[in-house]
Amino acid sequence: MAPLDNLAVARILSDIGDMLELKGENPFKIRAYRNAADSVANNPEPVAGVDADGLRKWPGIGKDLSAKIIEICQSGSCLIHQELMAHFPPTLLDLLRLQGVGPKTVALLYNELRIASLEDLEAAATSGRLRELKGMGARKEALLLHALEERKRHANRHLLADAADTADKLVEYLQARVPEVAFETVGSVRRGSETCGDIDVLASGSSTDLMGIFTSYHLVERILGRGDTKSSVLIRGGYQADLRLVGPESRGAALQYFTGSKQHNIALRDRALERGLRLNEYGLYRASDETRLGGDTEDGIYEALGLSWIAPELREHRGELESAAEHRLPELLQWSDLRGDLHMHTTETDGKDDLETMVLAARDQGLEYIAITDHSKALAMANGLDETRALAHAARIRDLNRRIDGIHVLAGIECDILADGSMDLADDCLAELDLVIASVHSALRQDESEMTARMVRAIENPYVDIVAHPTTRALLRREPSKVNVDQLARAAAAHGVALEINCQIDRLDLSDVNARLARERGVKLVISSDAHSRRALAVKKWGVVVARRAWAAKQDVLNTLPFEEFRASLRRNRTPQALQA
């Protein structure tokens, strides 16, 4: 059996937590399983290769869970998991993920009516049998039917870029109508999570008609709840949006609180408690006498807890509190640091805009240099280039580069890594170009050893400068390939090959966790748009978010360098010794 990856192990731990909750177990035991699931999911090190002593160093994993995790890695399950699976039908967990349904309700439905699946629930709600149950009235029944219908209609996660766009429009609507209140997007959108479940907006100030204005937003499909300080709605496209209103004196505390993440907030509150303080969305208080110590600004909260201000992108409980306590958080990369874009396409292959249009658009965007990197011949569907066309295209790019002012244009290629790890174009062709990106577009389902060996072989080709979208994932659509990112990063570091953070909004590949791992292994990152049109050049903003979530500073990213330094830093332009390495 292939070893389970971290997400698979985390899923089992989290399922155990859910099923323990259905049994009405000790809530802290349940939390322990969920914390362990988060810990495994967020750790870049492959869990299958870690021994018990190593696991016990991971946060939230002790003697008991380290043994269970090893059992899961070896057998795909563990005793308690199997016992619970025998006790509950697997479809029961689907019910738990319905809006408005928690463990108590699921237990009630199952114990009283043997409702074990979404289909069972729909049948029971439709036939009116639900109302036999204590605490189930007509409204609750309607709510469940709504939730079932919405489950069918919407996936409940959204790409970051889409969620951010929806949030921006909502905030713009609110701000225009209630100018005396300050609105800010908080939650996972503010943290820059690659996918977002809902949209959280914080309003600070004072307004009596705000909630009415919110719930009458023209994109609202359904009002989930409405109060004086908190309301929730479903808006078109399957987004849940939550609005919270606090007084201006609580803006900072509320920004902090509603930005999360949950794990970050729990840890922050722990820290407050250790200091005899109490933190909530209204402020920071001394526990003994309720004296208010802060809450009007966010950095004031962190400062009062002995911490540097922590950028929202870092608030994932991945060591940020410890670093902030020692005032050694990295100075994170900023959008304005980017000087180049090393991955884009033209009409020569599958781009929508021609060479000159792309170059002029990049110059308009303020870029100092770019690389044109059309596809190679293996991607026949995209009209990929063979050696002859690649060199002719390069000649045109260099000619344009000579004629145009204000931007440097490199003649590059995005060359396919074939299934055996060889390159799709001959070495003497690759050697003629200014920059070579290598990437995988086929045979995505190879097993881990095959895929890893394939990509390492590509890295060993002396003409490869950058590996693009290293895991080939498509968010909400396609799982990442099984490449071992740790081994990939070690090979890239050893050969001086950079790894890309691809900024296409459904790729964001490397991910935050993987980019951080690569950086820690000594790999330089590049942030590139992979634009197939002039408009798509702007997606680099999302790559900057990913890099920040990977704790990257300016010096970790090659395309922050001035042009000449960037060129000199490319693997092909370094010493001959480096080429032979």
Place this chain on the structure above:
DNA sequence: GCCGTTTTCGGCCCGACTGTTTTCAGTCG
């Protein structure tokens, strides 16, 4: 089930809203 510079036992984040309740349990974030 985890965790520890007040602890190896006794803690473990906290408040708003809904629905079905007459004082609160369940859910959510």
